[in-house]
Amino acid sequence: MSPQQIAEYLKQSRSIRGWFWPAAAYLFGLIEDHQHRSGVAGDFFEIGAFHGKSTLLLAHMARNRGQTLGVCDLFGADDEAHALAGGGFYPTFHSNLSDAFDSLDFLRVFIKPSNRLTPTDTTLDCRFFHIDGDHEAESVASDLAVAASAVNERGVVIVDDIYNFAWPGVAEGFFRFMTNQPGELSPIAMGFNKLVLCRPAARALYESLFDDAAAPWRFVPRGPTSLKTLDLCGWKTRVFHVPSYRSPDPLRTTLTMLYQHAPRLSDRVSRLVRYHARAGAAS
Numbered sequence: 001m002s003p004q005q006i007a008e009y010l011k012q013s014r015s016i017r018g019w020f021w022p023a024a025a026y027l028f029g030l031i032e033d034h035q036h037r038s039g040v041a042g043d044f045f046e047i048g049a050f051h052g053k054s055t056l057l058l059a060h061m062a063r064n065r066g067q068t069l070g071v072c073d074l075f076g077a078d079d080e081a082h083a084l085a086g087g088g089f090y091p092t093f094h095s096n097l098s099d100a101f102d103s104l105d106f107l108r109v110f111i112k113p114s115n116r117l118t119p120t121d122t123t124l125d126c127r128f129f130h131i132d133g134d135h136e137a138e139s140v141a142s143d144l145a146v147a148a149s150a151v152n153e154r155g156v157v158i159v160d161d162i163y164n165f166a167w168p169g170v171a172e173g174f175f176r177f178m179t180n181q182p183g184e185l186s187p188i189a190m191g192f193n194k195l196v197l198c199r200p201a202a203r204a205l206y207e208s209l210f211d212d213a214a215a216p217w218r219f220v221p222r223g224p225t226s227l228k229t230l231d232l233c234g235w236k237t238r239v240f241h242v243p244s245y246r247s248p249d250p251l252r253t254t255l256t257m258l259y260q261h262a263p264r265l266s267d268r269v270s271r272l273v274r275y276h277a278r279a280g281a282a283s
């Protein structure tokens with residue numbers, strides 16, 4: 001998908017509840033566009049759809065390229081029968097997707113826990129596999145094992161919330177998978193809450209995306225974001241990040257620096273800021 005198509009998707013998905021940052025959508029677009037230009041084909045799959053915010057982007061990608069999209073979620077229901085009878089949030093997911101397309105014949109939905117997915121469900125020919133289901137370490141490691149089997153030789157696996165302090169199990173699950181199944185997947189890029197992995201043999205394909213320093217910024221909005229290269233699990237990984245001196249939240253950055261250098265003074269400043277915020281809200 002082009003950056004323009006991603007922008008249209010962002011408008012279309014604005015009213016869908018979920019957890020999918022616009023910058024992450026552009027990162028997905030960057031990877032998918034590179035795959036397409038490089039002749040990488042295959043299916044799309046997502047574990048963890050909620051109301052379908054990220055699913056809608058994958059749906060556009062799959063349909064545009066004539067591929068299938070598989071989705072696995074329990075949708076807050078007891079089981080498949082309950083979801084299909086209107087339980088949980090499956091009806092919301094379904095209407096968000098059906099509002100966007102004339103036909104959903106490219107979509108296959110598996111209403112079950114991800115640890116019950118079979119190779120027939122996922123196919124063994126995925127080029128894009130998004131993991132955003134249960135965030136406990138055991139589930140993340142298990143979802144990564146499912147994805148590692150499902151993804152084809154040149155596909156990618158993308159993991160959500162990799163370094164979100166609110167979900168430490170995701171990083172634990174990732175490192176557990178890397179220890180238990182070494183050499184199956186390797187980190188290639190990270191940013192905007194996502195970690196992108198590919199097979200070691202496919203690294204050159206994705207490295208070439210970053211050979212042209214301007215290429216990522218044709219998709220990813222630059223703003224205060226920088227790109228650096230660091231080792232993760234021994235693999236060279238491109239890291240999209242906002243340096244603290246360019247933080248979009250100067251007040252928080254200043255308070256953090258103050259706290260590190262003068263904790264007592266910082267407490268007083270924080271109290272003052274909170275007092276003025278409350279006074280402002282009350283007036």
Ligand SMILES: C[S@@+](CC[C@H](N)C(=O)[O-])C[C@H]1O[C@@H](n2cnc3c(N)ncnc32)[C@H](O)[C@@H]1O
Pocket residue numbers: 017018019020047048049050051052053054055072073074075076112113114115132133134135139
């Ligand atoms: C963070 S939400 C997904 C957000 C979504 N990708 C978006 O763009 O908004 C996590 C989803 O994972 C689902 N989930 C949790 N545990 C699961 C499991 N074991 N198997 C499949 N789905 C699961 C939840 O029902 C929920 O819809």
